[in-house]
Amino acid sequence: MAKMTGGQAIVDSLIANGVTQVFGVPGAQLDYSFSAMYDRSDEISIIHTRHEQGAAYMAYGFAQSTGRVGAFFVVPGPGLLNATAAISTGYACNTPMMCISGQIPSDKINMGTGQLHEIRDQIEIAEKITKFARRIDSPEETPSIMARAFNELSSGRIRPVEIEMAMDIMPMQAEVTEAITIKKRAPRAPKDKTIKKAAEMLRNAKRPVLFIGGGTLDASEEVRELAKVLKAPVVPSVNALGVVDARDEYAYAPVAGHYFWKEADVVVGIGTRMTPQLDGWGVDENMKVIRLDIDAIEMQIFGIPDVGIECDAGKGAKALADALGDCDAKWPAETLKQIKDDVEKEINIMAPQVEYLNVIRDELPEDGHFVTDLTQMGYASRDAFPVYNPRTYLYPSYQGTLGHSYATGLGVQVAHPDKKVVTVAGDGGFLFNVQELATAVQFNIPMVCIVFNDNAYGNVQRIQQTSHEGRVIASDLVNPDFVKLGESFGVKSCRTDTSEGLRAALKEAFDHDGPNLIEVQMKLEDIPAPWHLYFRPRVRG
CATH class of the missing domain: 3.40.50.970 (Thiamin diphosphate (ThDP)-binding fold, Pyr/PP domains)
Known part of the structure; x- marks a missing residue:
């Protein structure tokens, strides 16, 4: 236990969870958090921007390019609203962003009294574009709520979170427990039964194709190995570019997917929404769909796949490669070359x-x-x-x-x-x-x-x-x-x-x-x- 302000408790949790760089715009509702960062400037630094949207996008770029938490501070009301475009971008891209917002005085929230930066139902607004949003109502609550936020940023389907604290809670002093350092949970492994079923389906396939999405950003090695074992073309979404080196023999540009879709009999979607494939290009009785995704709901948006495997992308791809063993090449070399040539013509x-x-x-x-x-x-x-x-x-x-x-x-x-x-x-x-x-x-x-x-x-x-x-x-x-x-x-x-x-x-x-x-x-x-x-x-x- 240590006596600290609400603002100090927030900063303490950030540091305890490895956040050393934040972005933001200062304001009255954030003063005690900024003061806390000043006192611990040897452990955490802030880049202050000229607009809240800039701060939030910088946090997005930081997080999306590293996989680490991108944290930023904004004042309530218009400050948070200015940041929502970037937060929604992080939501679309499954980015570990943490928005820390101030709030008006706690006894005035949702009272409609015209406080500086007041908007109605701020936390409810934040909930619509985040995975998790909570208000901290006392300094003592800070370690547990911040821990919950960091847990959400390190497990399951990762999307932005929002934490807020009222301006009268920020300076309040209390005995606060030590900040909780979150240990990243072990990636979710697939069930052997579903992997075996998928492997059998792929062994019997004549024209298999792998479609990968942003969920594979940290599974590059495993996806590359699966493609090598299956000897199948890999088509990335825009968010998955680079997961397989563009120079790899199995790598294709996103537009190539439409060519492969015409002939594919088994398609595997790994960490991807499979848009526009399933909702735009269509499925018929001659196509089987296998999906690997950490989000079970996502796999069912466009219908129930023939095999749905709820798992971490890396764990799933590795298990599938191990179950397959070595496979014979299924796509004729001349077909693959023709598709590359057709794609090149379109690009040119x-x-x-x-x-x-x-x-x-x-x-x-x-x-x-x-x-x-x-x-x-x-x-x-x-x-x-x-x-x-x-x-x-x-x-x-x-x-x-x-x-x-x-x-x-x-x-x-x-x-x-x-x-x-x-x-x-x-x-x-x-x-x-x-x-x-x-x-x-x-x-x-x-x-x-x-x-x-x-x-x-x-x-x-x-x-x-x-x-x-x-x-x-x-x-x-x-x-x-x-x-x-x-x-x-x-x-x-x-x-x-x-x-x-x-x-x-x-x-x-x-x-x-x-x-x-x-x-x-x-x-x-x-x-x-x-x-x-x-x-x-x-x-x-």
């Missing part, structure tokens, strides 16, 4: 994007990180950018949070100070979090941001031109001079309009000890739309 329709992406891939080290926004270059990268290691490609999954990438990339760079990080944004999305240029300079975060500028919400405008008979509305943009803008913050900035110009700029940026901004000027009409890769017709059922 986007020649201008591919040219720029090839330059980035050439210059970015194999273990470097690539963070992409919702932009024409980003869309193309999902199939045209080879990824070699898990957690080195970040995309906001189905949440599609435009404007996330700059702040997310800063969080990635903070987590990996010795690695290179490249963030790609469009001119529209970049300005969503442009204020974090100041954070990059203040903390000398040496990330490289490439802004592809077509002076439009390019994707929206293209759809308006092609699908709405040229009814272009609200999609033209007037932009600042991005080079002068970056320089005004103190960011090393330059401009180019060629791929080789980008190559030279990247080389120079990687040699610079500080943040970098590269503007690439493009014309929207010169950028082929990548949508042909994603809207696939139903091919089964």
Whole structure:
């Protein structure tokens, strides 16, 4: 037992559970937590940002690129609401984020008295976009509630959590028990019976395919071994890029899945929602579905699989590989080559994007990180950018949070100070979090941001031109001079309009000890739309 404030108790639990870096924006409702971090600054540090959304995205980037907890502090009401886009991104990507929010005075919560930053039912709002949300009503409760939050971030299906404490509880002193250090639970192993059934089904398969999702980010070795044993193609979701090295003989781009789906007789989904496969491409009586997932409910959203195995992805993939032993190759070599050739042709329709992406891939080290926004270059990268290691490609999954990438990339760079990080944004999305240029300079975060500028919400405008008979509305943009803008913050900035110009700029940026901004000027009409890769017709059922 030790006498401490509520704010000190929160910080004590963070430190006890290995959190040494947090992000946030200070405010009156958080003062006692920030004061506690000041007193323990040799154990925990904070990067304060220029907007709550920036802080939350940095925590997301930190967590998604490491698998460790990304913690951040926000004031209640508008502070928490500003962070919800990033929290929902973490929810979509199964990211271990911890949001710590202040609250108005405890006796005024939900009273509608107009307190500073008051919103009704804040905890209920947080519950909708988190795995776990709780209010701490006394300092003494802090160790147990924080322990519960860390348990949720280290077991089962991992998604963000939210903890809040009222501003009159933060300074309250009490005798508080020692912070509880959570030990990560052993991964859930599959049942032998279901593994045997799945293995038998695969041994008898003629055209098996593995589909993997973000649940396999920490199961790269096991998934690669399963693919090698089964000698089957592996198709990742965007969140699973890099789980199998793109250069591996069994690795295929996401778009290749549609080709394999036409002929597959047994498909295995590991740690994936299997969207759009099951809900878009269809299933018929000639296809069997095997699913391995830590979330039993997830496996039943699109119907009951022929074999459903509730387990950790790594444990399940290893058990399945062990049960299979060595298998004969089932896909004819000429079929696999033809699919690779067909996919390459489709990708090369986007020649201008591919040219720029090839330059980035050439210059970015194999273990470097690539963070992409919702932009024409980003869309193309999902199939045209080879990824070699898990957690080195970040995309906001189905949440599609435009404007996330700059702040997310800063969080990635903070987590990996010795690695290179490249963030790609469009001119529209970049300005969503442009204020974090100041954070990059203040903390000398040496990330490289490439802004592809077509002076439009390019994707929206293209759809308006092609699908709405040229009814272009609200999609033209007037932009600042991005080079002068970056320089005004103190960011090393330059401009180019060629791929080789980008190559030279990247080389120079990687040699610079500080943040970098590269503007690439493009014309929207010169950028082929990548949508042909994603809207696939139903091919089964």
